[in-house]
Amino acid sequence: MASEKPTHIEEMARWSITETIAAIREGRATARLVTEAAITRIERANPHINAVHTLLREQALADAEAIDPSLPLAGVPTLIKAEHDIEGIPTTLGGYGNSTPAQHDSAVVSRLRAAGAIILGTTHMPEFGQFPWTEGASFGHTRNPWNLHHSTGGSSGGSAAAVAAGCVPFAIGSDGGGSIRIPASCCGLIGLKPVRGRVSTSPWPDLWGRLGTIGPLTRTAADTALVYDIIAGPSEHDAFPLPRPYNTFTDAANQAPQRLRIAWLTSPANPLIHVERHIAKTVHDVARTLAKAGHTITHLTQRWPNDQPNYLIEFAHAIAQERKRVEHPNRLETRTRHTANAGRLIPPALLKHAHTVATKLAADIETRFAEYDIVITPTIATAPPKLGQLDTTGSFHALIRSLPMVAFTTLANTTGHASLSFPASHTPDGLPIGIQLYAPGGDEQRLLTLAAQLERLLPNRPTIAPTLP
Template identity: 55%
Template sequence: MTQATATQIAADVRAGRVQARAVVEAALARLDEARHLDAAEHVLADEARSAAHALDSRMAAGEDVGPLAGVPVVIKAENDVAGVVTTFGGRCGGEPAVADSAVVARLRQAGAVVVATTRMPEFGQYPFTEGSWGITRNPHDPDRSPGGSSGGSAALVAAGVVPVGIGGDGGGSIRIPASCCGLVGLKPVRGRVSTAPHPDLWGPLGTIGPLTGTVADCALVYDAISGTTDVDAFSASAPAEPFAVAAAREPGRLRIGWIATPPWPTIRVDPRVRRVLGGTARRLAEAGHDVRGLPGRWPDAQPAFVPSFFAAIADECSRVPHPERAEARTRSGARVGAAIPDVVLRAAGRTAERIRRGVEARWAEYDVVLSPTIACLPPPLPQLTGAGMGQAILRAAPMVAFSTLANVTGHAAMSLPAGTAGGLPVGVQLYAPGGDETRLLPLAAQLERLLRDAAQA
């Protein structure tokens, strides 16, 4: 990890203990050292230095420079960054963006400094960060995947280059790389964060958010970027409390159900992942929570997810100036999505609502449900090289078995590093069948402390 968290950097810059320019120069040096990961797409060194200099000048003038003052961040390549071509992980882009996306603008307003955009699979379709440009590698083991689709951002945070990487989650694409790279990744409730200038990200499935090394940093960034605009198709009600406040308080005694059985009999949870999950459940019980094993399988969200997934590929392709440059498997997916009748998509929406109500009824007595984030360890590389659309979808199944449900229901879910197996990170998922992110953050912070204390004992 980087030597300082986002919370520490911002506090030091705001207090005048360190200049933003020094923080950014150090991040750029680390970025250069991490080139072997192929996680950065466009490095914005001159722009970052200029932004840091302006921030220091404002500090010298006595201005408030924001809650993320001087924090270097990287941005997934599906978000507009002024002056940079928005590639969506492929070659379909055209002219550089004329303005920042809403999330990037809010980060800058909060004092963060953008140092690079990051790799992703084309249009974020798969949980592996590979494409026509090459392969992004996991800093824990360069022969393993960092997950995806926000794998570039995750790899740079896990390598200690920056404390914050912005990702997107349409089927687990924040939580999956968080698990693979040993990070904190929260998928908030639908409509929590603006997707402007676009009305949505992957229709009703997607949201934007950070990958961080700590729960406190996760909450700090969400407080800075939350909120929607008139452009957004979805908007969530205000959270029960500020995220940083939630992350700093005790969770109280919670009712926690845990489950390790995937929705499909063809998927087998790695025994090492199951052991980490079981150990996490025991640790939470020892901390005083009411923890119980849940019968049955994890709910199957695919009847609603699959039509929306293919429609999203088609829609994403329609937003770029050069869809003809897309990879072959992307073009295959876009053709499938374009052929889905509106009546089928409306039916998928109704199915999603039934799944949401069913989940809330099934788990009504539980505050939080605990599961694996992914069913396997970070997979070996490559996963997508030479694979067509069908092969890629099959290889993705163990990665998304537990993650797509939250995208279909719109509920909050997050991945938290809970242990290792063979030197590789293992994440667990906290899912809130009712309530919002403020139900998850206090528990995540408590579990983070418990694991840290155990490691130091």
């Protein structure tokens, strides 16, 4: 819990959202003090991790001074992936394609402001969010706070690094193929990929067509639920509007789990992908822990459907559509232009077929969930890789190199299901290992209930990265 006199920046960096709110409401801190501490932490950490793109220092301090203390996130600082509009600054999408400041906040940013969150700025991402590492020609490498020679994953790597380093208690990311869950796994965080349509993508009707969703990266299940309660809900022009559930996500994170039927697997759908031994062992160890807690556990040896050939069609088309949304397509990175050009060549009939296959895959997964309440897999097949995954790499080789990172994550984007990466363990070198929880239908609540139980069952899990130099 927060201390009685929270004046030390390093101490405040470890506060969760709920601890920050409690300190402000109880008078042990002010919104301005918390905001100043977050800004100082960013200024200290960012030269090492390169997570933050734009820091809105003066605006954030002014917002903190004027905050309504009755709001649910009053005074809690946050950062936003550079894919989402913040009024007054360009939405860079990780590159140089846009230069005109956004005229309005996106729906998610607007909802966070209305709840009292302090928007500190934007975080780095690979251009268009197209890679599972956060590296780019416009900003260089974003570094993992747990080991500065390793990747944060991507594409929400800047958001993940900022939370893991204690700059903010939560940040907003987006997920079109694992882009919340992968960096959450690499950086020791909880990363929730919502069910398709649960969070508005406004001002755009969609994000990467059917693939993309927007969600939080946090350190606790309770914090994830709190933010999710605030940002969930459709907007008028959403392509896939989905209402909020009747009960709150916070209620789900606080309730005791019933006995669940939990299946686990470590074999990826693509038989060419090798899962590292300590990654597979972590999934197995978690399954045994859950069995001891009273859940019914089943080991799945049959591989799940391989969605990736179908996913690649939707992915390339999404990048082509994304290019239409930038002001200066001639300024895009060479890899981005090549992928977008490939996407433009996809005939409408092939894209329609891909959507049909995706719908059938979703039905197949739902059928499998008739026997299980949750399925657990690795989030990624390897430890967080070393930096430089995109150095001197063209589009095709970058795609091939991505496969171990996305082997377990793209299926949820193809089918629209919810999934969550939970920080379960460490590699022998001290890097975080995440496991993925996969739920049927739109049942994010079940994911949050189980994640909260895992926090109690795994006290030695990753929480916050060691102090940076």
